[in-house]
Amino acid sequence: MFQSFDTHASPAQGPARLAALRQVLAAEGLSGFLVPRADVHQGEYVAPRDERLQWLTGFTGSAGFCIVLPNIAGVFIDGRYRTQVKGQVDLAHFTPVPWPEISAGAWLKQNLPEGVVGFDPWLHTADEIAKIEAALDGTGVTLRACANQIDQIWPDQPPAPLGRAFAHPDNLAGETSGQKRSRLADSVQTAGQTAAVITLPDSLCWLLNIRGADVPRNPVLHGFAILHENAHVTLFADAAKFDDATRAHLGNEVLLRPISDFVPALRTLHGTVRVDRGTAPLAVSTELTASGITVAWGDDPCRLPKAKKTAAEIQGMREAHLRDGAAVVEFLYWLDQQAPNGSLSEIDVVRALEGFRRATNVLHDISFDTICGSGPNGAIMHYRVTEESNRAIGRNELLLVDSGAQYLDGTTDITRTIAVGDPGDYARACFTRVLQGTIAISRVRWPAGYTGRDLDPLARYALWLAGQDFNHGTGHGVGAFLSVHEGPQRLSRISEVPLEPGMILSNEPGYYREGEFGIRLENLIVVQPAPALPGGDDERNQLSFETLTFVPFDRRLILTAQLSAGDRDWLNTYHAEVLAKLTPRLSAEALAWCEAACAGL
Known part of the structure; x- marks a missing residue:
């Protein structure tokens, strides 16, 4: 069967893991840490390696986040999960917070007089962090980008997924990848941009007419892509996921490079580069800006055409x-x-x-x-x-x-x-x-x-x-x-x-x-x-x-x-x-x- 009926997390494990996280935070000089449900691709459905929120709290919902402070740990859940969360977290150690009625910034202002709250810049968008910082303006609380503190205390964290990539037939897509890339590159050029960074797995799969198996239930490939103004694409993904047929399907205008080359490639771009502030990790725009490259905030060029x-x-x-x-x-x-x-x-x-x-x-x-x-x-x-x-x-x-x-x-x-x-x-x-x-x-x-x-x-x-x-x-x-x-x-x-x-x-x-x-x-x-x-x-x-x-x-x-x-x-x-x-x-x-x-x- 595709579906299993195993219990993925237990409330009983949360208190010890919470204590370990607080110990690490204290050693780093941090007063708190943001633990989102999202992965680096801001996906609703994530690979086992990225189930950090579930691992820490026991909560298995598809949306939400936790903010860990020295004396309180808030688990932010929307209306779909108000009942579910009560049975999945240890309520003596984790406090459910109705979200978005109560925002992260408002909650931090109420529960932390001063201090530094850490966050992994690969797991949060620029828009998300900007909203929290705006709410904290004038307080004694600041945010600091740092290494992921959960990964430091998760001893048996699963490896990154290695699902097989495969071609999606053009007759089912209704348009070739070349036609899509040409159309979107024209929109990038018209906007005066030299490239667009694509971080959403379904966007890059749609653009290249491929599918993958990196996330349960959703046929998507984990990776990043840069769409250049000449309609060529650089795809950053694990080469082991691609067989010869899928590589041939990508064609000569799509260059496959390892994930480790993504950040160095960002630093070599020029001109004005489009980044979606609502979906791309903050780390992307940070790297571009640090290299003197102009960032143009704009929608992921694939999202609306894909819809x-x-x-x-x-x-x-x-x-x-x-x-x-x-x-x-x-x-x-x-x-x-x-x-x-x-x-x-x-x-x-x-x-x-x-x-x-x-x-x-x-x-x-x-x-x-x-x-x-x-x-x-x-x-x-x-x-x-x-x-x-x-x-x-x-x-x-x-x-x-x-x-x-x-x-x-x-x-x-x-x-x-x-x-x-x-x-x-x-x-x-x-x-x-x-x-x-x-x-x-x-x-x-x-x-x-x-x-x-x-x-x-x-x-x-x-x-x-x-x-x-x-x-x-x-x-x-x-x-x-x-x-x-x-x-x-x-x-x-x-x-x-x-x-x-x-x-x-x-x-x-x-x-x-x-x-x-x-x-x-x-x-x-x-x-x-x-x-x-x-x-x-x-x-x-x-x-x-x-x-x-x-x-x-x-x-x-x-x-x-x-x-x-x-x-x-x-x-x-x-x-x-x-x-x-x-x-x-x-x-x-x-x-x-x-x-x-x-x-x-």
Whole structure:
């Protein structure tokens, strides 16, 4: 299996490691140290070598950081992890801090009268450090770039990953690497720059039409790249990851050099060099400035073009989602037969779902560890089942399953909440409100230029009317056989990136009652030009979403009277499409189940 159920960290190990870190900090003359979740590539998913936050604290979430001071160690977590963190850290030694409501700078001002706080400049962006320093201006607290203090006390730190790199076919990418490099180099030249530094693994993989295996679940390569104004690229990565075929795929305009050559290469650049202050390590701009090279802050040149998928990528995503949708329906049919017996555990469900995806014979990997939370575990938004936490699926409760797959032609991410027995009308009312949010996003048309922040409230409106909400964004960007979480596009209160055709996002409102249940419903959607309206007399340019995911919602959890006529029409049309698209792909038994699941309301 791709997914394991081992416990990766224990709260019991945290106090001793925290004491060792404080001893090292005192010897270095430091009053504190920043321990981020990120690696040098600012990735959400990191290799085992880079799990420093987890190693120190026990917290396994995909976002957050710790600030260690002499008398307090704050673990900063966002709304997704407020419940999870309580069971993963030793609360006598680590203090959860609600973030971003409380920023790192504000917390330091409150908890450290004066002193020097160290940080590894390869693990923090220029933007991140500048914000903390601005908050500390006028205080007795300063930041100091230094060696990584965690690495000094981690005796069995895993080695750097050595995953195999491989070519991604041009016909699936919809554009050759040479075409991409030429287009982006033109934008660099137009901006008066001589080069752009690329530090995000998914960016360099997209640019070069390659994929890798350095991070679990995401087919990316660890490395750095410099895009030169002549459209040539210098790629800094371990040569052992590349076989002859992949080297040939890179071509003569891509020079492969070892990682150790990256900093010396930065020092030899000239003119004005673009660096993304929000994604590149601070060390990059520091090295350039120290060598007298002008740094131009600007977006990673790959991020926006990568987000706007080509026609070939969108078609690949459509096919991947139909294949995956059929596998998920086979799973849901199986689950409906087995769950009422009371013999299934969360691990049984995860194994079965992966098995149905493997049965496609083209599964490359799962796109993240499956979240399978029954009853109260469903309220832990990013719950990962282990042998220790594994729970039997009880009768008359909700089961939340959030999962995805990596296929060569696309990445999927789908969540369904399922009734096991009769969870009661309160749960149905909450489920129906979440479904109304899903439908609202699916149906919306909007004038071009609007951002994810503008649309996010639509997913919450029905919940807000009932005094409810959820503590995560409505949707994240998704890559095409790349990272399941991709920027810069989002459906979120904090997103200011205009939505453009070709951008793929998740549509996943939810509702969570700690200790009782969790509800989340998720489809992937792609931004497209809105179809013309019959009799429309407004010529303004509008956009809309095309739904990519086709799997029925659990009709047993829908209070039909709570839906508007428009909601019902959309849902009936959607379920008719599910049945039409998946019928040729399903077994006879699963098809009969799907026909009942897609019956009109």
